Amino acid sequence: MxxxxxxxxxxxxxxxxxxxxxLPYREPKLLDGVNGVAELLKQKKIARVLLVTDKGIRSHHLTEPLEQALANAGIGVSIFDETVANPTVANVEAARQMYLDDGCGAIIAFGGGSSMDCAKAAGARIARPRKPLSRMEGLLQVLLPLPLLIAVPTTAGTGSETTLAAVITDGETHHKYPINDFALIPSYALLDPEVTVGxxxxxxxxxxxxxxxxxxxxxxxxxxxxxxxxxxxxxxxxxxxxxxxxxxxxxxxxxxxxxxxxxxxxxxxxxxxxxxxxxxxxxxxxxxxxxxxxxxxxxxxxxxxxxxxxxxxxxxxxxxxxxxxxxxxxxxxxxxxxxxxxxxxxxxxxxxxxxxxxxxxxxxxxxxxxxxxxxxxxxxxxxxxxxxxxxxxxxxxxxxxxxxxxxxxxxxxxxxxxxxxxxxxxxxxxxxxxxxx
Incomplete structure (x- = not known):
């Protein structure tokens, strides 16, 4: 160089x-179990949430305890399970559209780093509807607050539940790029070892x-x-x-x-x-x-x-x-x-x-x-x-x-x-x- x-x-x-x-670094507040998630959403008067996950997690029924807790609390759930291993712009846009079409008021990212990244980027696009993801690459390009974001990691690796980063892949060019902004740090996280057992x-x-x-x-x-x-x-x-x-x-x-x-x-x-x-x-x-x-x-x-x-x-x-x-x-x-x-x-x-x-x-x-x-x-x-x-x-x-x-x-x-x-x-x-x- x-x-x-x-x-x-x-x-x-x-x-x-x-x-x-x-700089406004912060850590997410930790929740106590799936009932803690439901109770938080009730306190926030949120009637429906978008659950961002992937088909592998759904096929292993890992989201069922959370879904049941939300149903018991009278909270509707829209499930986006199309996240791929390296989430793409198309993934993000589809999740964002489901959030808007179904009238959701919060996002739950349930999965590994890919689901977290997809959920964060969807939140960024909801916050900045006129700004494409390609223009959010780099540092501090979101700036506006996301919808309430709760992270439930199913892998012990990415740490995305506490970071300001999301990594997205352009499906056409195969360019994988980070988006870094304090707005992407989840507000809450649930660390449950039970969901990582499988x-x-x-x-x-x-x-x-x-x-x-x-x-x-x-x-x-x-x-x-x-x-x-x-x-x-x-x-x-x-x-x-x-x-x-x-x-x-x-x-x-x-x-x-x-x-x-x-x-x-x-x-x-x-x-x-x-x-x-x-x-x-x-x-x-x-x-x-x-x-x-x-x-x-x-x-x-x-x-x-x-x-x-x-x-x-x-x-x-x-x-x-x-x-x-x-x-x-x-x-x-x-x-x-x-x-x-x-x-x-x-x-x-x-x-x-x-x-x-x-x-x-x-x-x-x-x-x-x-x-x-x-x-x-x-x-x-x-x-x-x-x-x-x-x-x-x-x-x-x-x-x-x-x-x-x-x-x-x-x-x-x-x-x-x-x-x-x-x-x-x-x-x-x-x-x-x-x-x-």
């Missing part, structure tokens, strides 16, 4: 970090590693606060302790509850401190190929952490010590290596692959441009990379073939060397940015 862009990115991040104490082991694993990615990227970035660091550390500890248990025994409610708590805390951490290139690359892969976000994050996390090289050693090493993966006598490099090794061990234990199928070499320039557009200047990553440099990260997770095995080895070494060179040169950029700010 050229020096001008580096200075711009670091200056932008410095301004955002300085503004953190003055998750298949692989989905438990990948959504759990999604939460791990949120916590780690929030911790090692340059815009942390004492509160976000504490939330990230607690989340990582809970995930290390509880995710393997939940994967092996999906009926363990204690492990499930701890994972929901971990996902919530990780969500509060990255909402303020942001994520990094793991997410930017994962989003581009989801938009282009439909690769599940949690899976992409799980596979990318150790590779990107390693590619950051010495730039991430201080913070990542400190995190490793705080969560008990490394000892106080370990050097930052040793502690970082132990943490990355633990991530690889967890992935292997839970049968998460080391590569992602379907990535095409000819798509890399487009994918990297999308990742660059998402991440820079917003994400306060340890090392700044432009689109050309980001291409190396995709090659690290492409399946090995006779043709690309040597290229992958070169990319891994080159990414680390590039990160070191970039890190060595960025102190000057950061100094300039501070002066400029």
């Amino acid at each position: 050229n020096i001008v862009k580096k200075v711009y990115c670091r200056t932008f991040q410095f301004v955002m970090r300085t503004a953190l104490p003055f 998750l298949p082991p692989m989905l438990t694993a990948t959504t759990g590693m999604d939460a791990m990615t949120h916590a780690v990227e929030a911790y090692i970035g340059g815009s942390t606060t004492r509160g976000t660091r504490e939330a990230a550390v607690t989340a990582v500890r809970l995930i290390l302790e509880s995710l393997p248990v939940a994967w092996e025994n999906g009926g363990d409610l204690t492990a499930r509850a701890k994972m929901l708590r971990a996902a919530y805390l990780a969500g509060t951490a990255f909402t303020k401190s942001y994520v990094g290139y793991v997410h930017a690359v994962a989003h581009s892969l989801g938009g282009q190929y439909g690769i599940a976000h949690g899976l992409a994050n799980a596979v990318l996390l150790p590779e990107v952490l390693e590619a950051y090289g010495t730039a991430a050693h201080k913070r990542l090493g400190r995190l490793a010590v705080e969560v008990g993966v490394a000892g106080a006598s370990d050097t930052p490099a040793e502690a970082s290596a132990k943490f990355i090794a633990r991530i690889r061990e967890m992935n292997a234990r839970m049968e998460i692959p080391r590569t992602l199928e379907g990535i095409r070499e000819e798509d890399l320039p487009k994918l990297a441009r999308n990742a660059d557009h998402e991440a820079n200047p917003l994400y306060p990553v340890p090392v700044l990379m432009d689109a050309q440099e980001l291409q190396a990260l995709y090659r690290l997770v492409m399946p090995k073939t006779e043709e690309n095995t040597n290229d992958r080895t070169t990319d891994r070494a080159g990414a680390g060397k590039s990160a070191q060179i970039l890190f060595d040169g960025q102190n000057a950029a950061q100094s300039l940015s501070s002066k400029g700010a």
Whole structure:
């Protein structure tokens, strides 16, 4: 990345970090069971709600207790269950239309990150009927309050029940983009481990590693606060302790509850401190190929952490010590290596692959441009990379073939060397940015 862009990115991040104490961050109020949802809606005098979910959740009857509680309270329910894995603009518009046609007064997002994203974006379109989703991409493009939004996560991973983000895919261009606005933070959330019991082991694993990615990227970035660091550390500890248990025994409610708590805390951490290139690359892969976000994050996390090289050693090493993966006598490099090794061990234990199928070499320039557009200047990553440099990260997770095995080895070494060179040169950029700010 050229020096001008580096200075711009670091200056932008410095301004955002300085503004953190003055921005209207909030956390959703936690509700007590499905009856608590019904009671809240009665208090708000809301006669009908839109329930945004997907067909898989409906087929497993997970929404039935909530539907019954609402029926008992005399509250009508319109059910939108057409959400797809990477929700599209068409999904959002269909949900919005149902809300309007049926005269709903609130939205309940019931599901994983996809249902949450669809519900948030539908709320944004209800609040801003004349503004298309494509013009809401980026930061603070909604601004107006959404209808009352209640989040009920069925996966312990995305943390969407507490974040200001929604990620939407343009079905025509396959561009996957984030919408970030304080208005998107749900007003209320219900964390019920019972609704996560039916998750298949692989989905438990990948959504759990999604939460791990949120916590780690929030911790090692340059815009942390004492509160976000504490939330990230607690989340990582809970995930290390509880995710393997939940994967092996999906009926363990204690492990499930701890994972929901971990996902919530990780969500509060990255909402303020942001994520990094793991997410930017994962989003581009989801938009282009439909690769599940949690899976992409799980596979990318150790590779990107390693590619950051010495730039991430201080913070990542400190995190490793705080969560008990490394000892106080370990050097930052040793502690970082132990943490990355633990991530690889967890992935292997839970049968998460080391590569992602379907990535095409000819798509890399487009994918990297999308990742660059998402991440820079917003994400306060340890090392700044432009689109050309980001291409190396995709090659690290492409399946090995006779043709690309040597290229992958070169990319891994080159990414680390590039990160070191970039890190060595960025102190000057950061100094300039501070002066400029």
